[in-house]
Amino acid sequence: MKHNFGAGPGILPQEVLKQAAAGVLDFNGIGLSILEISHRSPEFEGVLNEAVKLVKEELGVPEGYSVLFLQGGASTQFAMVPYNLLPEGGKAAYVESGVWANKALKEAKYFGDVEVIATAKDKNFTYIPKDFTVPADAAYLHLTSNNTIYGTQLQEFPASPIPVVCDMSSDIFSRKVNVADFGLIYAGAQKNMGPAGTTLVIVKDELLGKADRKIPSMFNYQAQIDGGSMYNTPPVFAIYVSMLTLRWLKAKGGVEAIQKENEEKARVLYEEIDRNPLFKGVCVPEDRSHMNVCFLVENPEHEKPFLKFAEERGIEGIKGHRSAGGFRASIYNALPITSVYVLVEAMQEFAEKNK
Amino acid sequence: MKHNFGAGPGILPQEVLKQAAAGVLDFNGIGLSILEISHRSPEFEGVLNEAVKLVKEELGVPEGYSVLFLQGGASTQFAMVPYNLLPEGGKAAYVESGVWANKALKEAKYFGDVEVIATAKDKNFTYIPKDFTVPADAAYLHLTSNNTIYGTQLQEFPASPIPVVCDMSSDIFSRKVNVADFGLIYAGAQKNMGPAGTTLVIVKDELLGKADRKIPSMFNYQAQIDGGSMYNTPPVFAIYVSMLTLRWLKAKGGVEAIQKENEEKARVLYEEIDRNPLFKGVCVPEDRSHMNVCFLVENPEHEKPFLKFAEERGIEGIKGHRSAGGFRASIYNALPITSVYVLVEAMQEFAEKNK
Numbered sequence: 001m002k003h004n005f006g007a008g009p010g011i012l013p014q015e016v017l018k019q020a021a022a023g024v025l026d027f028n029g030i031g032l033s034i035l036e037i038s039h040r041s042p043e044f045e046g047v048l049n050e051a052v053k054l055v056k057e058e059l060g061v062p063e064g065y066s067v068l069f070l071q072g073g074a075s076t077q078f079a080m081v082p083y084n085l086l087p088e089g090g091k092a093a094y095v096e097s098g099v100w101a102n103k104a105l106k107e108a109k110y111f112g113d114v115e116v117i118a119t120a121k122d123k124n125f126t127y128i129p130k131d132f133t134v135p136a137d138a139a140y141l142h143l144t145s146n147n148t149i150y151g152t153q154l155q156e157f158p159a160s161p162i163p164v165v166c167d168m169s170s171d172i173f174s175r176k177v178n179v180a181d182f183g184l185i186y187a188g189a190q191k192n193m194g195p196a197g198t199t200l201v202i203v204k205d206e207l208l209g210k211a212d213r214k215i216p217s218m219f220n221y222q223a224q225i226d227g228g229s230m231y232n233t234p235p236v237f238a239i240y241v242s243m244l245t246l247r248w249l250k251a252k253g254g255v256e257a258i259q260k261e262n263e264e265k266a267r268v269l270y271e272e273i274d275r276n277p278l279f280k281g282v283c284v285p286e287d288r289s290h291m292n293v294c295f296l297v298e299n300p301e302h303e304k305p306f307l308k309f310a311e312e313r314g315i316e317g318i319k320g321h322r323s324a325g326g327f328r329a330s331i332y333n334a335l336p337i338t339s340v341y342v343l344v345e346a347m348q349e350f351a352e353k354n355k
Numbered sequence: 356m357k358h359n360f361g362a363g364p365g366i367l368p369q370e371v372l373k374q375a376a377a378g379v380l381d382f383n384g385i386g387l388s389i390l391e392i393s394h395r396s397p398e399f400e401g402v403l404n405e406a407v408k409l410v411k412e413e414l415g416v417p418e419g420y421s422v423l424f425l426q427g428g429a430s431t432q433f434a435m436v437p438y439n440l441l442p443e444g445g446k447a448a449y450v451e452s453g454v455w456a457n458k459a460l461k462e463a464k465y466f467g468d469v470e471v472i473a474t475a476k477d478k479n480f481t482y483i484p485k486d487f488t489v490p491a492d493a494a495y496l497h498l499t500s501n502n503t504i505y506g507t508q509l510q511e512f513p514a515s516p517i518p519v520v521c522d523m524s525s526d527i528f529s530r531k532v533n534v535a536d537f538g539l540i541y542a543g544a545q546k547n548m549g550p551a552g553t554t555l556v557i558v559k560d561e562l563l564g565k566a567d568r569k570i571p572s573m574f575n576y577q578a579q580i581d582g583g584s585m586y587n588t589p590p591v592f593a594i595y596v597s598m599l600t601l602r603w604l605k606a607k608g609g610v611e612a613i614q615k616e617n618e619e620k621a622r623v624l625y626e627e628i629d630r631n632p633l634f635k636g637v638c639v640p641e642d643r644s645h646m647n648v649c650f651l652v653e654n655p656e657h658e659k660p661f662l663k664f665a666e667e668r669g670i671e672g673i674k675g676h677r678s679a680g681g682f683r684a685s686i687y688n689a690l691p692i693t694s695v696y697v698l699v700e701a702m703q704e705f706a707e708k709n710k
Contacts, residue, residue, distance in 0.1 A: 002386040006393050009591060017379055017388045024376040031357040031669075033372045035550040035596065038361050038672065071426035071552070072573055075587035079571035110571045190588055195390040197426070197552045197590035216434035216465045218427055219574075232430035233545055235552035236364060237592060241390065314386075317393065 003339035005329040006317030007148055007292060008170065009190040013334045016244045023240060034240050039233050047240050048229060054246035058255050059172075061179050061202055066225045068201040069239050074169045077186040077199060078104040081165055082111035084221050085184070086139045087211045093117045093138040093162070097154075098125045098147035099323060104167060105142070117141075124324075125150040127284040136161045139211075140183060146171035148191075149321040151294030151328060152287040157181060163207055171291045172200065173249060174333055175259040183207050191291070192333045194242030197235045249333065258333050265331045265340045266290040272344045278302060278351045282326065296326035306350050313346050315339075358694035360684040361672030362503055362647060363525065364545040368689045371599045378595060389595050394588050402595050403584060409601035413610050414527075416534050416557055421580045423556040424594050429455070429524045432541040432554060433462035436520055439576050440539070441467045441494045442566045448472045448493040448517070452509075453480045453502030454678060459522060460497070472496075479679075480505040482639040491516045494566075495538060501526035503546075504676040506649030506683060507642040512536060518562055526646045527555065528604060529688055530614040538562050546646070547688045549597030552590045604688065613688050620686045620695045621645040627699045633657060633706045637681065651681035661705050668701050670694075 004011040023034040091113035094105040118129035140163045146153040148170040163183025172187040184203045190196040217223040282294040320326040359366040378389040446468035449460040473484035495518045501508040503525040518538025527542040539558045545551040572578040637649040675681040
């Protein structure tokens, strides 16, 4: 049995994988695979409509927002956001809370001025910058809710006089958020929503059409809204598996229920990191992520042996990102708490053997 | 048994569907699904490398070209091509052979001047325009090799003094082409290469970096080449299934062998259309597509009954596109000739009953 702590594309529920495999062979008993039906078929339209409905339900998306399933990952959103929301000659405000935030702001520079209003670069992104003033004359404020590489997470969103755009790629559907506080939310599917290959965008309609730019159709949110996420052929299978994952989430009790589980998983793991003399946390405790738990060994000589020790117990994907080192256990929605117990036990056994 | 004549996302080989379903449950026996492994894992890198290698082998891609698996479909290429290849103040030449060519040239207008050097709009795109001069001062000539909606296909590519960019979405891997004759080839996967969700791009390296534009990373071919199609998380599953489909193609004898089969399928079907007094072809015979066979009933009252008659025999997806009407039988690589025989037989039986 494998315990998949990979940072993404990450673990999906076993039940969803079984349903997805069945759909590849024969979708809902129609005698054709989900991979070979038209995106204009009633079958796929049903899938897309249900996926949109589940997003709205599970996140409590209010009226006046559109829900899109696009392609190209969050990295495409790094460019689409300023393309659509940043007027010529305008500026946007970015909080640089990690590598992904940095990539986002670099892409925005292709479209206008970028004001980095806060950064955590001075301490290698081990904390969430909180001490900043949001400039009222910027087109939007860009935030990253969870920093996958360093394991920090915004526990509270700052108040803002301008629309807030948030990259929630690695913690969407893991906890309650108030969508009405945001102008635009985007998230690559491959952590908590489904497989790689589709990107969720939730956008407040009234923000669009104001930047006065000429935007090619595929990069234009309004064209994508008008096409109902089918301006062109959508990534059928990735949307299908996302829909199945959202169904699974709903059946589990939704975001509220999963948030409790996620908090418990994080609590158990951080408690062991803080207690175990061989290990230590990386980030400022108050900013620790409930999705990506980063930790180090006190003695660098223990790093490789512990990785091996863990792998022998079926623990996969805990090697830290190449730019952060150490370990990173990603504990996304689909990871059962039993896998966390297995990791904690491995840490305890390893400590026992290396006293 | 279903006979899938759908125009796309279209039929995939049964063998590929079985392998894909198995990979969703457990990829190559590693105990994890292809949907939940890192794109940086050796397992996925093996998949991507093999996919690129198979593209090069099957199409005979010469040195000096890069092969990319991107997202966003051909529609994203409609914008990326001029973004990368059309200099500020420059112009591009387009042949308007159908609706998709028209969409491509409209997107190019966001980036510069577009000269439509030939169009078949006067006869509702039922022929391939051939009588044109390619302007030597344009940055590139854009062609569409196969027009899915109307069922026409370029049987010979025109000589060009400037680089040729070709949308081969609906006939790539169906016949031999000389890649060296092209500056850039692109194709959405969902006809002959795999499922919806990835787009193949083959680009001559020396054409890049000349347009002197500042291009956001995700839309920049050079950034995608530098990242080896992994500038960001790629559409893992769509690439996996494309790789499996290319393996299947190779095992069948490659493009040369499939081309013979495709020609035979087309011959059998067009012969029946021309012979059967109830049906007639749509396009100029010399420009008929070997991928999308469009036909009409002589008596419009036969249209709905024939559709029903065919559906009762398991024949799926032959309703014509809403902008063309009539029937369209797509006979992509994975469609067995036995399905064509079933359709021909249905046409004959229907004619017999409606004499």
